[in-house]
Amino acid sequence: MKALKIWFVAGLVAASGTGCEKILQEQPQSQIVPSYFNSQAGVLGGIAGVYNDIRSQWGTEGFTVEMQAGTDEFIQGASAGTPVPYTYNGLNGSNFGSAWGIVFQDINTLNGVLQYGQTIDLPEATRKQYLAQAKFLRGFWYFYAVQTWGDLPLNTQFITVPSQAASRQPAAQIYEQVIKDLTEAAADLPNTPTAPFLGKAATKPVAQLLLAKAYLTRGWLNNTASDFTQAAAICSDIIANKSTYGLDLWQDYGDAFNPSNDYGKETMFVSDHVLDPKYGYYTVGGAAGGGAAQNLSPWFTNWNYPNNSGVNSFKNASGTLVNNGTSGMIRDSYYGRPYVRMRPNSYKWPSGDNAGKTYFLDQAFTNRTVDSRFANSFYTVYIANTAVTNAANTANNQRGIGYTTVVGQDTAVWLPDYEVTGAPQFVGTRPFKGIVVPPSLWNNGIFPALKKFMDPSRGANFNDPSTRPCVLYRFADVYMTGAEAYFKAGDNTRAAALINVVRQRAAYRRTNSSAQNAAAVTAMTIQPADVTLDFILDERSREFFGEWQRWHDLVRTRSLVRRVKAWNPEAAPYVQDFNMLRPIPQYQIDRVVDGPKFPQNPGY
Numbered sequence: 001m002k003a004l005k006i007w008f009v010a011g012l013v014a015a016s017g018t019g020c021e022k023i024l025q026e027q028p029q030s031q032i033v034p035s036y037f038n039s040q041a042g043v044l045g046g047i048a049g050v051y052n053d054i055r056s057q058w059g060t061e062g063f064t065v066e067m068q069a070g071t072d073e074f075i076q077g078a079s080a081g082t083p084v085p086y087t088y089n090g091l092n093g094s095n096f097g098s099a100w101g102i103v104f105q106d107i108n109t110l111n112g113v114l115q116y117g118q119t120i121d122l123p124e125a126t127r128k129q130y131l132a133q134a135k136f137l138r139g140f141w142y143f144y145a146v147q148t149w150g151d152l153p154l155n156t157q158f159i160t161v162p163s164q165a166a167s168r169q170p171a172a173q174i175y176e177q178v179i180k181d182l183t184e185a186a187a188d189l190p191n192t193p194t195a196p197f198l199g200k201a202a203t204k205p206v207a208q209l210l211l212a213k214a215y216l217t218r219g220w221l222n223n224t225a226s227d228f229t230q231a232a233a234i235c236s237d238i239i240a241n242k243s244t245y246g247l248d249l250w251q252d253y254g255d256a257f258n259p260s261n262d263y264g265k266e267t268m269f270v271s272d273h274v275l276d277p278k279y280g281y282y283t284v285g286g287a288a289g290g291g292a293a294q295n296l297s298p299w300f301t302n303w304n305y306p307n308n309s310g311v312n313s314f315k316n317a318s319g320t321l322v323n324n325g326t327s328g329m330i331r332d333s334y335y336g337r338p339y340v341r342m343r344p345n346s347y348k349w350p351s352g353d354n355a356g357k358t359y360f361l362d363q364a365f366t367n368r369t370v371d372s373r374f375a376n377s378f379y380t381v382y383i384a385n386t387a388v389t390n391a392a393n394t395a396n397n398q399r400g401i402g403y404t405t406v407v408g409q410d411t412a413v414w415l416p417d418y419e420v421t422g423a424p425q426f427v428g429t430r431p432f433k434g435i436v437v438p439p440s441l442w443n444n445g446i447f448p449a450l451k452k453f454m455d456p457s458r459g460a461n462f463n464d465p466s467t468r469p470c471v472l473y474r475f476a477d478v479y480m481t482g483a484e485a486y487f488k489a490g491d492n493t494r495a496a497a498l499i500n501v502v503r504q505r506a507a508y509r510r511t512n513s514s515a516q517n518a519a520a521v522t523a524m525t526i527q528p529a530d531v532t533l534d535f536i537l538d539e540r541s542r543e544f545f546g547e548w549q550r551w552h553d554l555v556r557t558r559s560l561v562r563r564v565k566a567w568n569p570e571a572a573p574y575v576q577d578f579n580m581l582r583p584i585p586q587y588q589i590d591r592v593v594d595g596p597k598f599p600q601n602p603g604y
Contacts, residue, residue: 040121040122043120046113054472059273068548070087071563073344073541080342107155108158114131136181143210146171147217189202201269232485252508257453262469270469299336310328312395312397314425328384354566361439374542378449413434413446476502499539503525
């Protein structure tokens, strides 16, 4: 699909990043509204513009932080910037809401497509496919928004005249519209991508998955058994027809994140970022720094390995790692640009029910010798990419030997997931050329980095944004969504069966023998009695860590406050029940000056 940027006068004041008067002065649109949508080009342009806007959120820094910070999974890295989204302390409508304006701009665009595209001169099947794309995208954005903000302005008609009045309708009405849109989209979308919507655009199973998620989320809100049953049935139907849809799990969990498989059988829906001016919005070699529709996701959890990998780093009297000596690493495309925004939550609780435990290693990734997802999700070994000569008498070289690291062979940094005697310069009594940094020495500047999204293809221009797509939904989510729905419907047997498909896949390793893989499958298999809400949430961490889902997972299951207080030391003192909805952006409230004041969410 082409990424045409189509700007329309919005029905809500907040649907554009500028005020009404400025829109009317600088961007008059009357010449293309509404007749623009009466052609195939207009309909495709509107749909492409909305697909384009998804890129302005998924993969960008502000949106990524909003979807993951302040949860049990992530705490601040050394360069996190403002702590507000991580702690909830001071969170308000002035410092949150990167997607609000885009959401309602796009909904209005889609309303125009749906309202005026009904009569375009095309074969009936083609016209229905185009309109199904628009229904899917409207359901997609409204579902994101209702999960995030609750009650919303509900508009299904194209608005051509800016207004300074707006109101919010109950979330129940928004869910009704979401379910209607996604149900109708699923009925008309093709089973597999079809021209002109190629790659991994919306298809029937993608709309079905989002529909199942909408039923599941509404069921949690209202404790409605029929919603859970419906969500479970939809997921089971997708799985039963996976061959028709060209969907399946890779045998090896790691293959789901191999760049060559970005558009493969496990991927369901993506936001494209291919190297093309109409997708990328950057100049090759320009070292883009964010703020545009760019995929920066490889960087956010990278620690500063070029600056914090001194070969003679040591542990001081207080047990803290002190960086010292020549760095064993230089920046390269394989290990990525070190942004250091967020880090896996490895805080060790000093007391209470979780005394001595970390969420990262002791709650989420607990069975790391069998479960392959930890090894496939994080860098723990950094191979030297620069030669370092370290004389025996160099300050703080405690090894008693001199040496030169061999590029491409020696390990510059090893971050084991267990304690190692002699760290950071020894393994036991054996001198280590690089440094060993076990969990007790991890901090906000050195920790295992998420490697799922790394993009070595950038070559010499390794500071450029990634050209890989952001994968929003994988087929594994069908199993996990279905399992959660069955659990809520009281059927732990079916819930366990679906979870076991995901877990047994995670047991596979190419380096294992057949007998070892069989034993791993047995070790990873759970029983119906093992299925609890916390087990499902932990399993979603293992499977989807860092994939833009965690905040909504915790909010959907009404677990945000409980899990954050249990595991996140930064947010625990501040998080409250009202934080399960985000604050309405202040610019939306300020611009509604006709009629009743636009209400802020409680607590903000």
